[in-house]
Amino acid sequence: MKDSERDICEQYCIHPQIIERLKTAILDDSIVLDMAEMFKILGDSTRIRILHALSQQELCVCDIAETLGMNQSAVxxxxxxxxxxxxxxxxxxxxxxxxxxxxxxxxxxxxQGLEHISHKR
Structure with missing residues (x-):
């Protein structure tokens, strides 16, 4: 069996009770879009560095720029x-x-992100 075939069901079989329960709990489209946008914003390494620095304490723009070796405009x-x-x-x-x-x-x-990344290292 090919690797690409291992991660699919070998026979088509739906489970109506599970599907019905999930359909009632499905997220609203606007919430999904907002979450996707937030994770897109979090997907930038510079922004993660800034957020990590700010998780330590409140900082002025000058201190963030100096800490990260960036200019104030970029920060x-x-x-x-x-x-x-x-x-x-x-x-x-x-x-x-x-x-x-x-x-x-x-x-x-x-x-949560740090814990998730660190727990398998």
Whole structure:
């Protein structure tokens, strides 16, 4: 048997009770699209580095740029994307912009991702 044939059913057999239960629990299309967009945003290594830095503490844009070896403009661009996805928030203090993770859900996403990646290493 070929590898490509091992991961499919050898005979077509549906399970109506399972299908009916799943159909009642299926996610709304708008939620699916929002989740896909969020994971797309999280699929960028620079954004992951920024989120990880912010999971340690609130940081100003200058500190993020210096920590990651990037210029402020590039960091600011990434922060706008993260802010648009409600993953980070900011506050102004004089002329400084201080960023932090939007809420505990973002910390959970980061922790779950790290745990998932690390548990098989």
């Amino acid at each position: 600011s661009h990434q922060l706008r994307t993260l802010r648009g996805a409600r993953l980070v928030k900011y506050r102004k203090e004089g002329k400084e912009a201080w960023y932090s993770l939007d809420d505990d859900h973002v910390i959970s996403l980061m922790c």
